[in-house]
Structures are given as C-alpha cells and as structure tokens.
Amino acid sequence: MPASEIFARTVAHYLAPIKRYLDDTSVTEVMVNKADEVYIERDGKIEKTDARFTDDEAYDAAVNNILQFTGKTLNELTPLIDARLPDGSRVHVARPPCSRFGTVVTIRKFAKSMLDIDWLVELGTLTEQARQYLHVAVAAELNVLVAGGTSSGKTSLLNALSSFIPKGERIVVIEDSAELQLQQEHVISLEARSADRYGRGQVTIRDLFRSSLRLRPDRIVIGEVRGGEALDMIQAMTSGHGGSMGTLHANNPRDALNRLETMALMSKVDLPLHALRSQVSSAIDVVVQMSRHIGSRRLVTQISEVEPMGEDGRYRLKDLFLLDHDPTKSTEAGDKVLQLTWTGERSTLAGRLRPRDEKLVTPAVEGLFKTT
Numbered sequence: 001m002p003a004s005e006i007f008a009r010t011v012a013h014y015l016a017p018i019k020r021y022l023d024d025t026s027v028t029e030v031m032v033n034k035a036d037e038v039y040i041e042r043d044g045k046i047e048k049t050d051a052r053f054t055d056d057e058a059y060d061a062a063v064n065n066i067l068q069f070t071g072k073t074l075n076e077l078t079p080l081i082d083a084r085l086p087d088g089s090r091v092h093v094a095r096p097p098c099s100r101f102g103t104v105v106t107i108r109k110f111a112k113s114m115l116d117i118d119w120l121v122e123l124g125t126l127t128e129q130a131r132q133y134l135h136v137a138v139a140a141e142l143n144v145l146v147a148g149g150t151s152s153g154k155t156s157l158l159n160a161l162s163s164f165i166p167k168g169e170r171i172v173v174i175e176d177s178a179e180l181q182l183q184q185e186h187v188i189s190l191e192a193r194s195a196d197r198y199g200r201g202q203v204t205i206r207d208l209f210r211s212s213l214r215l216r217p218d219r220i221v222i223g224e225v226r227g228g229e230a231l232d233m234i235q236a237m238t239s240g241h242g243g244s245m246g247t248l249h250a251n252n253p254r255d256a257l258n259r260l261e262t263m264a265l266m267s268k269v270d271l272p273l274h275a276l277r278s279q280v281s282s283a284i285d286v287v288v289q290m291s292r293h294i295g296s297r298r299l300v301t302q303i304s305e306v307e308p309m310g311e312d313g314r315y316r317l318k319d320l321f322l323l324d325h326d327p328t329k330s331t332e333a334g335d336k337v338l339q340l341t342w343t344g345e346r347s348t349l350a351g352r353l354r355p356r357d358e359k360l361v362t363p364a365v366e367g368l369f370k371t372t
C-alpha cells in the first residue's frame with residue numbers, strides 16, 4: 001500500500017469524529033480547541049459543532065497520528081507544527097507549552113477550485129473596469145503586489161490575476177504550501193519545506209527564490225512574501241523579471257511598501273535605506289488592496305500605482321481606484337453602496353503600451369491609458 005494510502009486510512013480512522021466536516025465541501029476550516037470543542041467555518045461564519053473525540057487520549061492519538069507522517073518531532077521544542085493531510089488540506093497544530101490549555105488543531109481545507117476572475121467580478125469583489133485595468137497591467141508586465149489582512153482573499157485574487165499572463169510565458173510559482181492553481185501550460189511549481197526532526201532538509205522561500213532565477217522564468221509568482229526573500233524579489237523585479245506578482249500582509253498600499261522594506265532589511269543587507277526605498281519604488285508598480293467585509297464578503301478596496309521615490313525619500317502612490325459611493329445604487333435600507341471607482345488618474349503605462357497590449361484597452365479603461 002502506498003504511504004499516502006496508509007496515511008489516508010489512518011487519518012480517516014483517527015479523525016473519524018470530524019471526518020464529515022473534512023468531506024463537506026462547504027466547510028472551509030475545522031478548528032479543534034480541545035477534545036470536546038470543535039468549531040467549523042462555513043460561508044465565512046464560525047459555527048460550534050457537537051462533534052467530539054471520545055476523550056483526551058483519543059484526541060492526542062489523532063494529533064500524534066497526523067504528525068508522525070510529517071517527520072516532525074513531538075516535543076516541547078517544536079510546539080507549533082504545520083502539516084498536510086492527504087487531500088492537500090493544511091493542518092496547524094499548537095501544543096503546550098505555547099498553547100496554554102492543551103493541543104489546538106486547525107485544518108484549513110484545500111480549496112478544490114479557485115475562484116476565477118469572472119467569478120470575482122460577479123461576487124462584486126472588484127468591478128469590470130478594475131478587472132480590465134488589471135488585465136492590461138499584468139499583460140504589460142507591471143509588477144503587482146496584492147495586499148490585505150488574513151483571509152482577505154489575497155491568494156484567490158493572485159490566482160485569478162495569474163490568468164492574465166499571456167500563454168507561452170514560463171512561470172515559476174513559489175509557495176510555502178501549495179495553494180495556487182495556475183491555468184497556464186508552462187508552469188514550474190516550487191514549494192518550501194521545513195526541517196525534519198533532526199533539523200535537516202529545510203528549504204526556505206528565499207532558497208527557492210534564488211534557485212528560481214536560474215530556472216529562466218519569464219515571470220515569478222510568489223504566494224506570500226514574508227521574510228528575507230523580499231530583497232531578492234525586489235532585485236529580481238528591477239532586473240528583467242517584470243510582470244512578477246505576489247501577496248503580502250498589509251493594511252494599505254503604503255503599509256505594503258513599508259513592510260516590504262522592513263522584510264528586505266531582515267536579510268541584513270548593506271544598502272542605505274534611501275537606496276532600498278528607491279529600489280522598492282521601482283520594483284513594485286501596482287498594489288491591489290483587499291479587505292474582508294461583513295460575513296464572507298471580500299472586496300478590492302483600492303488599486304494604486306507606485307511612482308518613483310520622492311526627493312524627500314518617501315514613497316509616492318497614485319490611487320487609480322478607490323471605494324466610493326455609487327450614485328446609481330442603494331441598498332434596500334436606502335444606504336449608499338460602496339463601489340470600487342476610477343479616480344480619474346492615469347496609469348504610468350499611458351503612452352508606453354506595446355501594440356499587443358494596446359489591443360486590450362477597451363472603451364471602459366481608455367481614460368486610464370490616454371496620453372492627452
């Protein structure tokens with residue numbers, strides 16, 4: 001029997017109390033706080049369930065069982081553990097002493113299919129006009145960062161944006177744990193791994209990034225930027241890997257640039273701050289800000305382009321789309337409806353589009369790319 005089969009069977013046995021939630025595609029997350037306290041997330045809402053493990057021993061056995069397959073140590077030195085179920089779902093385990101009241105397990109279900117860009121427009125996450133602008137921006141090889149909070153839909157939007165990468169380009173995807181599902185034919189997918197129980201075999205995002213540059217990518221897509229790889233990414237983006245993209249945890253576009261700068265500094269680089277900022281400014285062309293709203297709603301709240309750094313050493317951002325009241329719409333209660341709206345600003349691409357990208361400019365976005 002292949003190892004994955006054994007794993008699947010043992011997990012099915014030990015995780016029996018929560019198996020129905022693992023199989024239920026409408027459930028996105030299963031959270032076990034203790035043996036008799038299980039919550040699930042469905043449609044963006046958290047619900048308490050009546051599922052329970054028979055006792056603490058059964059729960060511990062289930063957790064140990066998951067972990068044994070991942071080659072991780074089960075001791076106080078590694079109380080926080082990431083693992084993967086056979087179906088691709090991500091498991092995070094927090095154990096004592098870090099988790100003060102016992103072992104906590106969260107299972108983020110592997111999204112079977114990612115939302116595509118048309119769906120996101122239909123859901124109202126972004127407008128048709130913003131979609132068209134982003135299509136031109138990606139095709140014309142601007143470097144795009146998707147910023148947002150936890151679970152704001154960054155990865156989903158990144159995945160959808162990747163569909164704008166023209167066919168035939170060689171794309172290298174780098175992730176901590178495989179989530180993205182690019183539709184293109186020519187995709188190389190790299191996944192980081194943590195060290196085994198003896199501290200061996202760790203491959204970081206930064207390692208993958210450096211190796212990816214030797215894989216001759218046309219574009220690099222990086223699932224989430226969160227460490228020392230930021231500097232490598234910035235330098236790659238400014239030296240011939242235009243059209244790269246990634247996500248980053250940030251509350252607004254300026255915050256995104258500041259965080260990127262801070263992360264780049266983590267790689268102990270001998271670069272004056274002024275020079276680093278200037279590199280960040282020229283590396284990142286567009287920041288798309290996502291945010292999570294009431295219930296399961298996720299919205300693009302802002303799209304800004306990054307201009308060359310100012311004389312004062314500050315980042316300069318030009319907002320192209322902002323949330324604004326739509327005068328033609330209101331809710332049943334008569335409240336105004338917020339909608340992503342073009343500010344009237346022009347894109348830096350105006351007047352610089354290649355003929356093949358000009359073909360993508362429809363009347364709805366003509367104003368953004370006009371020269372006069």
Ligand SMILES: Nc1ncnc2c1ncn2[C@@H]1O[C@H](COP(=O)(O)OP(=O)(O)O)[C@@H](O)[C@H]1O
Nearest residue numbers: 028123125149150151152153154155156296298
């Ligand atoms: N635009 C959207 N509208 C509704 N739900 C969404 C949207 N984008 C993502 N989701 C859902 O929200 C959850 C988190 O999405 P994800 O893209 O992983 O967020 P992040 O990368 O910011 O953590 C997933 O369950 C996903 O299916």
Ligand SMILES: [Mg+2]
Nearest residue numbers: 154155224247
């Ligand atoms: Mg994500």
